[in-house]
Amino acid sequence: MKKQLLSLALLYAMPLCAQQADYPVRPVNFTAVQLTDSFWLPRVRTNHHVTIPASFARCESTGRVKNFEMAAAKEGKFCTKFPFDDTDIYKTIEGASYSMAVTPDKKMDAYVDLLIAIVGKAQEPDGYLYTARTIDPLHPHDWSGPERWVKEHDGSHELYNSGHMFEAACAHYLATGKRNFLDIALKNADLLVQTFGPGKRGVAPGHEIVEMGLVRLYRVTGKKEYLQLAKFFIDERGKRQYNTKSRNPWENGKYWQDEEPVIKQSEAVGHAVRAMYLYSAMADIATLEGDTAYLDAIDRIWNNMTTKKIYVQGGIGAIPDGERFGENYDLPNATAYNETCAAIGNVYWNQRMFQLHGDAKYVDLLEKVLYNGLISGVGLDGKSFFYTNAMQVRKGMHYHSLEETRSGWFECSCCPTNMARFLPSLPGYIYAQKGREVYVNLFMNNTASLQVEKQKVKIVQSNNYPWEGDLRFNIDPSAATEFTLKVRIPGWARQEAIPGGIYYFKGGKADSVLIKVNGQPVSYQLEQGYAVINRKWNKKDVVEVQLPMETHEVLADQQVKDDNGKVAIQRGPLMYCAEWKDNDGRTSNLLLPDVFQPEVRKELLNGVVVLKGEGKSINVNEQQQQVSTVAKQVTLIPYYAWANRGEGEMNVWFPEKIVDVEILAR
Structure with missing residues (x-):
């Protein structure tokens, strides 16, 4: 197993000889980092032992596996709702593969091989793999069209299915060394190369991810045709005729990010998940092909999203109708959509942007999404989920776009x-x-094994993040080694609520961050958000960083109309919310305290720091028809942890003061 993991790490960290260029900054592969963190390790373990097995079980119970079996038999009727349901099997295999790379599991490995065999039997002789048509080609799914790919731009999701298969097959091959899934994927990819391209069929894929998957196959195989096809699909965007003056995003092409060629786009538009996958693939191709036009475009789009189209907890895709971005500053709280998949896609994109530019602002945003609008999407039990991530839930009012309780699937x-x-x-x-620069981007307890210019270096992180700001790094090179350690100083520790400035901290000024090496304070340069420490490192060197873990009031840009006169609360990387369970059943009637006190609650929500203080509640006496304001202890919990104790009110934004009262009648 150790030899296998070393091989996996090298495959991820090093470009194949066929590649002429790659990201200037390379991530240290996850198999080289042993996680010991009390916040994240339980989540990763729960994912392995609960989420992945539950996902496989639901793929069976809902008919997703049966669809492949019927496709292999060429008889039956497609038995689930959507033509992209095949991808739930692919994505779960991908997760299982990554998980088995660090947590060997013979039972899971055997089950995955069984599923791959079922998938392989459903593949048609020329490589086509799409159960919604193969089961009964004369009566395919309504979204699929009478022939292959004729409705790919709209709703068939044929290439979307291929993209997730490519991602999963590469993950499985790299994790296990087996080619059983990879060979299926390569057969399908070769069919796409034969079918699409200059002088062949052209299409702008309706739901992007085939582009990311093709790039992944290129990295594994070195086959240039896969990379070229990914770029071809992206460059097909902007060629269809739309009514560009229409405000309907389907009519003007924005829903598919297809209103104009990608190199001319400047705004995050359309379906938010599709957008994240498109921009991620553009980043990949920008670096692999040296495409500066792609790079300029995603730089512009990133700036638009972060300054005008993101929620305070990192959520994107405000509009339920189309799961899409709204107009600039259109960020309503009552109907916020914030799909979990969009949060995951946002992490993928920001990681790539960091690798392109080496700037901590991308990791700052990645961290904001990760600790808030992403893990809010899975319950603490590991088997209940949010599709959307609400910003408020109010008594007596149901918002059709939101789930107020978590669902099994x-x-x-x-x-x-x-x-x-x-x-x-x-x-x-x-x-x-x-090269000789080592970036520390996220703060989690772990032991990492790196190689800096042929010299082995071990880094051991220890902290109690995100609850406390004291960080410790034990640097242990196999021999004295000179290199530059670049430790991210989070934006929130520099009085920056979120990159781009659409949200900002009220009052206060940035405290200097103290850094010690071997117990002695050191001066350092701050470059692109990183504290730069260049020295010859010796065994048992220790770096300590003290981040100011203050509680901040967050305000929004005045152009975000829904947040005018309101305040949100952030401590460290975490956004906080009030939930009904801690506040006598109501949160929509609260005025926040002037001062919060953090309180460790190990027994609550798998262990959290809550914020408590003396605020006020606005109470209505229905009998006497009187409204009064009374003192009340207010308790806030981390946003990610809400909706794990039943259904009820929740708020992220609160009025700074009472200026009016809205009268509601039942």
Whole structure:
């Protein structure tokens, strides 16, 4: 197993000889980082022991596996709702593969091989694999069209299915060394190369991810045609005729990010998950092909999203109708959509942007999403989920776009299976390298094994993050080695609520961050958000960083109309909310305290720090028809942990003061 993991780490960390260029900054592979963290390790373990097995079980019980069996038999009727339901099996295999790379599991390995065999039998002789048509080609799914790919731009999801298969097959091959799934994927990819491209069939895929999957296959095989096809699909965007003056995003092409060629786009638009996958693939191709036009476009789009189209907890895709971005500053709380898959896609994109630019602002945003709007999507039990992530839930008012309680699964269950595939790879986001520069991006207890210019270096992180800001790094090179350690100083520790400034901290000024080496304070330069420490490192060197763990009031740009006159609360990387369970059943009637006191509650919600203080509640006496304001202790919990104790009110934003009262009648 050790030899296998070493091989996996090298495959991830090093470009194949066929590649001429790659990201300037490379992540340290997750198999080289042993997680010991009390916040994240239980989540990764729960994903392995609960989420992934539950996902496989639901793929069986809902008919997703049966669809493949019927496709192999060429008889039956497609028995689930959506033509992309095949991908739930692919994504769960991907998650299982990553998980088994660090947690060997013979039972899971055997089951995955069984599933792969079922998938392989469903593949048609020329490589086509799409159960919604293969089961009964004369009567395919309504979204699929009478022939292959004729409705790919709209709703067939044929290439979307291929993309997730490519991602999963590469993960399985790299984790296990087996080619059983990879060979299926390569047969399908070769069919796509034969079918699409200059002088052949052209299409802008309706739901992007085939582009990311093709890039992944290129990295594994070195076959240039896969990379070229990924770029071809992206460059097909903007060629269809739309009514560009229409405000309907389907009519003007924005829903599919297809309103104009990608190199001319400047705004995050359309279906938020599709957008994240598109921008991630553009980042991959920008670096692999040296495409500066792609790079300029995603830089512009990132700036638009972070300054005008993101929620305070990192959620994106405000509009339920189309699961999409709204107009600039259109960020309503009552109907916020914030799909979990969009949060995961946002992490993928920001990791790539960091690798392109080496700037901590991308990791700052990644961290905001990760600790808030992403893990809020999975319950603490590991088998209940949110598809959307609400910003408020109010008594007596149901918002059709929101789930107010978590669900075991969904008819469209993209989010649970996306979570299953993301979490096992989390340790791969902690460190990165660029030659002799070692980046520390995320703060989690772990032991990492790196190689800096042929010299082995072990880094041991120890902290109680995100609850406390004291960080410790034991640097242990096999021999004295000179290199540059770049420790991210989070934006929130520099008085920055979120990159881009759409949200900002009220009052206060940035405290200097104290860094010690071997117990002695050191001066350092702050470059692109990183404290830069360049020295010859010796065995048993210790770096200590003290981040100011203050509680901040967060305000929004005045152009975010829904947040005018309101305040949100952040401590460290965590956004907080009030939930009914801690506040006598109501949260929509609260005025926040002037001062919060953090309180450790090990027995609550798997262990959290809550914020408590003396605020006020607005009470209505229905009999006497009187409204009064009374003192009340207010308790806030981390946003990610809400909706694990039943259904009830929740608020992220609160009025700074009472200026009016809205009268509601039942």
